[in-house]
Amino acid sequence: MTQTIHPIDVILHKRDGRVLTDDEIQAFIYALVHRTPQKQLVTDAQIAAFLMAVFHRGLTPQELATLTSAMRYSGETFDASPLHTFTVDKHSTGGVGDKTSLLIAPILAAAGLASPTPSGIPGICVPMISGRSLGHTGGTLDKLETIPGFNTQLTLDQIFLSLEKCGAALVGQTPRLVPADRILYALRDHTGTVESPYLITASIMSKKLAEDLNALVLDVKTGSGAFMPTYDQSKLLAELMVQTGESSGTRTIALLTNHDEPLGRFAGNWVEVWECVDILRAKRIEDRHPMSADLIQLTNILSGWMLHLAGHAPTPEAGAKLSDEILLSGAAFKAWLRIVAIQCGDVSIFHDPAAHHQPTASRTLTATHAGYLASMDCKQVGWAVQRLGAGRAKPGDPVSAHAGIEMHAKLGDPIKAGQPLITLFTEDVSLLDEPEAMLRETLHITPTAPQLQPSIREVITRT
Numbered sequence: 341m342t343q344t345i346h347p348i349d350v351i352l353h354k355r356d357g358r359v360l361t362d363d364e365i366q367a368f369i370y371a372l373v374h375r376t377p378q379k380q381l382v383t384d385a386q387i388a389a390f391l392m393a394v395f396h397r398g399l400t401p402q403e404l405a406t407l408t409s410a411m412r413y414s415g416e417t418f419d420a421s422p423l424h425t426f427t428v429d430k431h432s433t434g435g436v437g438d439k440t441s442l443l444i445a446p447i448l449a450a451a452g453l454a455s456p457t458p459s460g461i462p463g464i465c466v467p468m469i470s471g472r473s474l475g476h477t478g479g480t481l482d483k484l485e486t487i488p489g490f491n492t493q494l495t496l497d498q499i500f501l502s503l504e505k506c507g508a509a510l511v512g513q514t515p516r517l518v519p520a521d522r523i524l525y526a527l528r529d530h531t532g533t534v535e536s537p538y539l540i541t542a543s544i545m546s547k548k549l550a551e552d553l554n555a556l557v558l559d560v561k562t563g564s565g566a567f568m569p570t571y572d573q574s575k576l577l578a579e580l581m582v583q584t585g586e587s588s589g590t591r592t593i594a595l596l597t598n599h600d601e602p603l604g605r606f607a608g609n610w611v612e613v614w615e616c617v618d619i620l621r622a623k624r625i626e627d628r629h630p631m632s633a634d635l636i637q638l639t640n641i642l643s644g645w646m647l648h649l650a651g652h653a654p655t656p657e658a659g660a661k662l663s664d665e666i667l668l669s670g671a672a673f674k675a676w677l678r679i680v681a682i683q684c685g686d687v688s689i690f691h692d693p694a695a696h697h698q699p700t701a702s703r704t705l706t707a708t709h710a711g712y713l714a715s716m717d718c719k720q721v722g723w724a725v726q727r728l729g730a731g732r733a734k735p736g737d738p739v740s741a742h743a744g745i746e747m748h749a750k751l752g753d754p755i756k757a758g759q760p761l762i763t764l765f766t767e768d769v770s771l772l773d774e775p776e777a778m779l780r781e782t783l784h785i786t787p788t789a790p791q792l793q794p795s796i797r798e799v800i801t802r803t
Contacts, residue, residue: 347371347382347390354393362406369410371519388531391524395533404538404580405587411546416522418467418496420552423455423503425465426650429550430642433540433567433577434477436722437602437747440559441468441480441510442616443639443667444646446676449507449668451652453675453712462507464650467551468497469513473731473739477567477721478607481512486610486741490685506678518546526735537573541580549588552578555649556585557642558594560591562797564719565599571797578800586802593645594800597638598793600719601751604635608730608765614693621690634778638795642662654713699742699765703772705779707759713749714786720783721745724775728766740767745779752792755785 345367354360355436371381373753399407420427430444445466452462470492473479481492492512494502502509513522521543528534528543548556558581560575561567578594585592606615615632622628627637644653644660653659666672689696725731729740748760756759762779766772 347386349457351386351389351393354390354397357397357401360403360406362402365403365406366410369407369414372523373414373520374439381685384527385573387523387527391528391531391533391536391539394538395536399538401583401587404584408542408545408549408584409588410521411518411524411542412549415516415518416496416514417517417550418499418552420465420467420503423461423465423500424459425452425461425503426465426555427465427467427551427553428557428650429466429468429551429553430557430559430646431544432562433574435545435561435599435603435637436476436478436565436718436725437607437612437618438559438561438599439480439483439604439612440639440642441470442483442613443619443635443672444643445508445510446620446672446679447639447643447663447666448646449679450671450748451647451650451662452507455652460505464505464507464647464652466508467503467553468510469517469551470510470546470568471512473726474733474735476726478609478612478722478725478731480510480613482739483609483612484510486613487680488686488689490680491683494683495737496692502679502682506675506682507701508675508679510679510683513547518550521546535568537577539569540577545581545584545588549585549590553590553615555591555646556593557632557645557649558582558592559618559638559642560594560596560800562596563597563598563600563617563718563793564716565601565722571596575798575800576795580798582802591649592802593649594672595642595645596648596797596800598797599718600720600793602629602747603746604685604747605629605631606746607722607725608728608742609739609742610697610746611744611746611765614697617673617690617693618675619667620676621670623668623670625668631750634665634750634795636667640667641796697742697765701769701772702763702765703776704763705761705776705783707755707757707761707785709785711755711785711787711791713751713753713755713761713783714790715751715784717782720778724764726763726777727775727778728771729768739789742767743771752789754789763792
């Protein structure tokens with residue numbers, strides 16, 4: 341790689357609408373990662389200028405592929421080849437109550453354990469690198485860390501061992517994995533460039549591709565709780581990520597999923613683990629909580645695609661059916677216990693997950709009149725959960741294990757006057773009033789039933 345390319349030239353070229361060369365992008369990312377206090381190869385001001393230029397000018401498919409690749413290889417990467425297995429992962433763009441990762445990982449692990457390679461490695465492995473909550477959306481790592489002892493900060497060698505032994509690893513980004521993204525992500529948050537679909541794609545895909553995946557299934561949210569504000573923007577993001585994954589040699593599918601209400605029964609941290617454990621332990625359909633039906637449906641659809649891409653089902657629909665069979669058989673729960681145990685978590689807590697839920701205070705909102713639960717701003721519901729203590733306003737803030745909400749009704753449900761709608765949980769009673777007001781403001785009950793969007797709006801595949 342040439343070292344004669346100057347960051348200011350890269351910035352000016354992108355500002356003026358020129359297509360950056362591979363060498364220019366690679367040199368900029370190299371300077372980003374290898375700068376030191378003594379040798380500022382590129383300054384924060386220049387990085388900010390580059391981000392704003394990309395925000396306004398966008399990137400061509402080749403530029404986006406090169407930027408993603410340069411970020412992917414900016415530090416260490418996971419090498420799955422010695423496993424001689426099929427590696428697959430799922431990524432969600434973030435949502436309220438979105439806990440599908442906690443179910444998908446053990447479902448796929450169970451499928452892999454049931455069909456090992458000749459050397460005894462699970463036939464499917466899920467190296468699932470996840471994030472923390474920020475803004476109105478929850479974080480998988482925060483949920484997992486409510487399990488006593490559970491270690492999400494594994495080294496690459498430890499991730500390899502977990503995959504080898506149980507077919508899945510639920511972990512956070514290592515300090516040396518995709519360091520370019522850490523730098524760019526922090527500055528995007530301070531420069532008004534977070535919403536760029538090109539920068540979002542490079543951020544997400546560089547981390548996922550660093551897992552050395554054979555296939556990736558993307559859950560791209562659309563609706564009032566989605567990160568992207570419109571359907572067209574969500575679709576563009578999905579198309580960019582599929583295009584970028586495919587250009588790297590990873591089979592990539594994106595599902596545009598509706599997110600106009602919290603997914604499942606609970607939103608928070610421990611309460612979401614509790615909900616997933618209840619689903620994993622249920623041996624009959626009638627044992628499942630009705631408020632978890634949408635969560636189970638989406639989980640099976642996403643898992644179905646993953647099983648199909650891994651060659652374990654002839655179609656995604658057959659994969660979804662197999663996913664549900666794995667859940668009800670108890671195999672996924674056994675795989676879950678293995679994953680938690682190998683990551684040093686206390687599995688005894690799952691004997692009675694409800695008993696571990698210990699909020700200091702709770703409050704239930706009831707309906708003031710009869711009708712149908714017609715709408716809510718799901719993003720506002722997410723902010724209410726955050727204000728209860730379950731989320732963070734900025735990176736590094738602590739989160740409460742036991743704060744959150746329980747949904748007692750879903751959109752379209754008939755409602756009676758006085759019927760419970762939502763219960764709020766917190767570890768600080770002084771935090772109840774504001775979230776209650778936010779929720780009362782956004783829950784709308786109407787005389788007639790609403791027209792609801794389907795859970796899967798569209799499937800984006802390579803063209």
